[in-house]
Amino acid sequence: MADLQRTIDAKEAAASNRKERLPELEMLRGLAILGVLTVHATSSAVVAVQNSWVRDAYVALNAFSLFCVPAFIFLTGFVLFYNYAGRPMSWSGLGAFYVKRLKQLVVPYIWVSLGYELAASALKHRSWEPSDMLGRFGKHALNGGAYPHLYYVIITIQLYALFPLLLLVFRKLRLPAAAAVPLGFAVQWAFYLLHLNVWHLEAKGSWSLTYFAAFLLGAYGGMRPNALKSWLGIGEQSRGRGGKLRFALGAALWLAAAAGFLRMHVAYRSGGAVPEGYWFEIGYNLFTLMTTLMLLGACIQLGNGRKARKPAAALADLGALSFGIYLVHPFFLLLYHRHPPASATPLIYHLWTAGGFVFALGASLLVLLPAHRYVPGAWLVLGPAPAKFGPKPKAEAEEEAAADVRLQEATE
Structure with missing residues (x-):
């Protein structure tokens, strides 16, 4: 009887710790990976196209898509704190946490890095x-x-290493969740000023503290998801005039930040006058965070709309596959860019540039979907398979096979 009661208590505890699924997070992840593809697909056009309104359009599109990495880091903070902030963290739990991350992140990173290293050695005729x-x-x-985009994986590994320490700080000091937001900005800007005036780091963007405001803003969202929705002026608590006012104010701030940052970026790329001092860093910081929050709000609204179920589901599926897409898409862009159009006609060039985006996304999906479903050990290179796209459970596969046999017998 005691054993039975302990089993019931364990099941009840597990149920109480089970978190509500938040599909808007996968949808935002889907938008972020589209942003990554846009940045990489337009990077050559930003350099190749002559100064004109067309080049300004490419620069603006490229710059707008830079929200992608802070959005991914925001999501990392959100998911980690959402899943672990309410759990006790024992030494065994800490070990399980790191083993899981080693398997899901570090192992694919090493294999993918090796693949890009070999490809670069072949293309650049390096020593063998x-x-x-x-x-x-x-x-x-x-x-x-090994390849330029892999810095993001290094940042994520750093954040995973820091996370248990941050969680311990919040618990031991009994910090409120709201303290995460100013703490994130304080750490990020302290790091930036030390880099600028003391350290002069060679690759500032490869350090996780460069994006700490995004990470701890996500941490706040993970610990207080309903409060974050209220900030955005959406959700059950934001109905009425107050919610509409907060949403309008947030939208106005986002538009101002976007307009200011994009204008600075276009002027810089075109050789125009740009403000001195910290304005670029301030603009990038505000623009990327505000864009992430606004897109999260849009994903929540999209997920709640009955008429937008298919787009919402497609974005969520893309988000579930985003890590694998992130790892492999530069290889397909590399192949694509080795075959520029023979014609110098502007229209042909613009279509070719757009084709790079489509090709990188399509080829990545053509590799990921069958590999996750049918190739044992594909996670070693492509990351963990999303449940929806992984190997089918044995019972389901047997039922499908039996259905195929029944269909064949019925038609013979």
Whole structure:
């Protein structure tokens, strides 16, 4: 009887710790990966197109899409604190946390880095001496240098390493969730000023503290999701004039931040006058955070709309596959950009640029979907398979096979 009661208590505790599913997070992740693809697909056009309104349009599109990495980091903070802030963290739990992250993040990162390292060695005619290759690979594995986009994985590894310490700080000091927001800005700007005036780091963007405001803003959202919705002027608590006013104020601030940052970015790329001092850093910080919050609000509204179920589901599916897409899409863009259009006609060039986006996304999905479903061990390179796209459960597969047999017998 005692064993039975303990089992019931354990099940009840597990149920109480089970968090409500938030599909808007996967939808925001889907928008973020589209932003990554846009940045990379337009990067060559930003340089190649001559100064004109067309180039300004490319620069603005490229700059607007820069919200993507802070959005991913916001989501990392949100998910970690949402899932773990209410749980006790024992030494065994801490070990399980790191083992899970090692398996899901570090292992695919190492294999993908090796693949990009070999590809770069072949394309750039580097030395194939084992000692030279091992030396390069070891250095690049530590700093994400095997290919430019892999710096983001290094940042995520740093954040996973810091997370238990941050959680301990919040618990021991009994900090309110709202303290996460000013703390994130304080740490990020202290790091930025130290870099600018003392350290002069070679690759500031490869350090997680560069994005700490986004991470701890996500932490606040994870600990207080309903309060974040209230901030945005959406959700049950935001109905009425107060919610509409907050939403309008947030939208106005976002539009102002976006207009200011994009204007500075376009002027800088075109050789125009730009403000001196910290304005670029301030503009980037405010624009990316405000864009992330506004897009999160849009995802919540989209998920609640009955007429938008298919777009919402498509975005959520894209978000579920985003890590694999992030890892492999530069390889397809690299192949695509090795075959520029023969014609110099502007229209052909613009179509070719847009085609890079479509090709990178389509080719990534064509690799990921069958690999996750049918290739054992694909997670070693592509990351963990989302439940929806992973191997089918044995019972389901057997039922489908039986249905196929019945269909064949009925039609013979």
